[in-house]
Amino acid sequence: MTQDRSVDERISAWLLDEAPEQLPDRVLRATFERTYGSRQRRRFLGRRKIGMLRITPALVAVGAAAIVIAVVGVMLFPRSGPTVGGNPSPSPSASPTISTPPGSGASPAPIALGGEVAISRIVDGNTDIYLISADGSHAERLTTDPAVDGMPTWSPNGKTLLFTRTTSMDPELSDVYSIDIATHKELRLTSGGGRHAGPLMTPDGKRIVYDRSPSAPGFHVMNSDGSNDRLAYAIHDDQWTLQGSWASSTGVYAKHGDFDLLVVDIDTGSVTTVVSGGAPLGDVALSPDGTTFAFRSRRGQGGVFLMDTDGTAYQPVLTTYVKGPIGWAPDGKDLILAQPDGWLWVVSLDGTTSVRWTEGISSAWRPSPSG
Numbered sequence: 404m405t406q407d408r409s410v411d412e413r414i415s416a417w418l419l420d421e422a423p424e425q426l427p428d429r430v431l432r433a434t435f436e437r438t439y440g441s442r443q444r445r446r447f448l449g450r451r452k453i454g455m456l457r458i459t460p461a462l463v464a465v466g467a468a469a470i471v472i473a474v475v476g477v478m479l480f481p482r483s484g485p486t487v488g489g490n491p492s493p494s495p496s497a498s499p500t501i502s503t504p505p506g507s508g509a510s511p512a513p514i515a516l517g518g519e520v521a522i523s524r525i526v527d528g529n530t531d532i533y534l535i536s537a538d539g540s541h542a543e544r545l546t547t548d549p550a551v552d553g554m555p556t557w558s559p560n561g562k563t564l565l566f567t568r569t570t571s572m573d574p575e576l577s578d579v580y581s582i583d584i585a586t587h588k589e590l591r592l593t594s595g596g597g598r599h600a601g602p603l604m605t606p607d608g609k610r611i612v613y614d615r616s617p618s619a620p621g622f623h624v625m626n627s628d629g630s631n632d633r634l635a636y637a638i639h640d641d642q643w644t645l646q647g648s649w650a651s652s653t654g655v656y657a658k659h660g661d662f663d664l665l666v667v668d669i670d671t672g673s674v675t676t677v678v679s680g681g682a683p684l685g686d687v688a689l690s691p692d693g694t695t696f697a698f699r700s701r702r703g704q705g706g707v708f709l710m711d712t713d714g715t716a717y718q719p720v721l722t723t724y725v726k727g728p729i730g731w732a733p734d735g736k737d738l739i740l741a742q743p744d745g746w747l748w749v750v751s752l753d754g755t756t757s758v759r760w761t762e763g764i765s766s767a768w769r770p771s772p773s774g
Contacts, residue, residue, distance in 0.1 A: 516732055516749065518771070521545070521555040521564055522763035525745075532566055534584070534769070535761065545582055546589070552580075553764060556647060558604045558627075561770035565602040565611065579613050581627070584772075592629035599623075601645045605669075606652050612669050614645050622657070624669050635669040648689035650677075650712075658687060664696075664714075678714040688729045688738075697729050697738050707738065709752065720754045728765045739766050 516537035523532050530551040535542045545564065546552045554567040562584055569577040579592045579602045592611065593599035595618065602613045608627065612635065615623045622645065625632040646656040646664070654666040654675070664678040664687060678684070685699035689712070696710050697720070705724030710717045720738065727741025732749065740748045741764055750757045 516734075516737075516760075518733055519769040521557070521566075521767045521769065522747070522761065523553040523555055523566075523765045524763040530764070532564070533763075534564075539761070545584075545587065554601055555765065555767040556603055557767055557769055559606055559608045559770060561772040563604075563627075564767075565604060567600040567602065569600075579611070579629075590629070592625065593632070601647070603645060603647055603649075603655065606649055610669075612645065612655055614643075616641070622655070622667060622669065636667050636672050636674075646687045646689070648693075650693075656687065656689065658684060661685075677712065678710075681714065682708070682717070686727075686729045688731060690731055691733055691735045695735075697731065699725060699729060707740065707750070707754075720752060721750065721757075722754075730766050730768070733768045741765055 519534055519536055519541075521532055521534055523530065529547075529549060530553060531544060531546045531548070532552050532555050533542055533544050546566070546568075548568060551569040552566050553569070556565045557563070558565070564582050564584060566580055566582070567577050568580050569575065575598045576596060578594060578599045581590045581592060582588065583590075592602075593613070593615075597618050598614065598616045600614050602611050604611050604627065610624055610626055612622055612624050615621065615634075619634050619637075620639070621637040622635050622643075623632055624635040642660045644658045646658055648656050650656055650666040651668075653670045654668050656677070657665050657667050659665060661683040662678075662680055663676065664684055666675045666677060668674075682700045682702035685701075687696050687698045689696060694712060696712060698708055698710070700706065700708050701724065702708070704722055706719055707721040707725055707729065708717060708719050725740050726743060729741075730739035731737070732739060736752060738750045738752065739760070740750055742748055744759075745762055746759050747761050747763045747766055748757055749760045
């Protein structure tokens with residue numbers, strides 16, 4: 404690798420030579436959240452940046468972190484405390500990659516958002532989950548463990564939050580936890596070493612599906628209290644990713660590689676192909692009404708796109724390629740995009756309005772508590 408190329412170009416060239424097609428979304432997402440916290444701790448402790456080193460076997464662990472930095476573009480500084488909604492304080496990071504499209508005005512009108520949302524964010528070098536009100540009137544820290552807490556998802560009744568706690572990335576060690584919002588009581592649902600991540604509760608609220616490896620690799624199902632764990636669908640490569648939404652009461656969306664979106668039935672183990680061989684699909688997110696997918700893609704110049712759940716009606720939202728997780732606002736009219744500046748942005752579906760909203764890595768809107 405020549406020294407006249409940028410760091411990300413050299414890393415990319417090395418990847419193509421040494422590890423072609425070995426960057427599944429699930430590995431990137433988990434490593435992203437772990438690296439995100441590690442970088443903040445190093446900056447918080449005042450460590451100095453070092454120059455580019457030659458890639459050697461001894462630097463594989465460092466390389467994994469660098470890979471995600473190159474792919475996700477995380478370049479954040481520690482913050483003394485959370486900022487929610489309203490008029491956010493200036494971020495010390497570089498300018499955001501999302502910009503207001505031409506013709507929409509320099510100062511887009513704020514987008515009204517309601518309810519509460521769980522946010523994974525870094526404060527003073529620690530990655531935890533916060534419950535915030537969308538209007539910025541309330542922020543509550545839900546987790547305090549020194550490990551990296553991320554990938555939040557809700558129970559259907561809005562009373563319980565599921566998340567992944569990652570304690571190591573070399574090798575990856577992570578477990579699934581739940582937290583009761585009323586009491587703040589945490590419950591560890593998985594154990595035994597390895598990766599246990601990406602939890603998603605079934606629509607009836609009785610079971611949880613999650614991704615596990617390297618022991619009994621595949622999508623596992625367990626009761627909501629962690630009991631009766633079983634392998635629902637075995638996977639034999641690292642290209643599979645749960646997509647965080649349900650197609651039916653037992654069918655969960657999953658992605659294989661960059662191009663195939665499928666539905667896996669956790670009771671029968673059957674697989675149905677939804678989309679195959681089209682544009683590259685990154686971080687697919689289902690709309691609240693279950694009719695539309697939002698996803699990142701490298702198609703053309705890259706960007707954020709929409710398509711119907713049968714793979715038709717393909718249309719662009721942004722023609723600027725974004726690198727973080729994608730979510731939906733509960734009204735189904737706006738997308739929530741994580742960006743390398745460390746903020747979540749609200750973007751209208753037609754792409755004409757974009758607003759820097761709140762600091763965070765990923766978000767999960769809370770269903771209205773019931774029962």
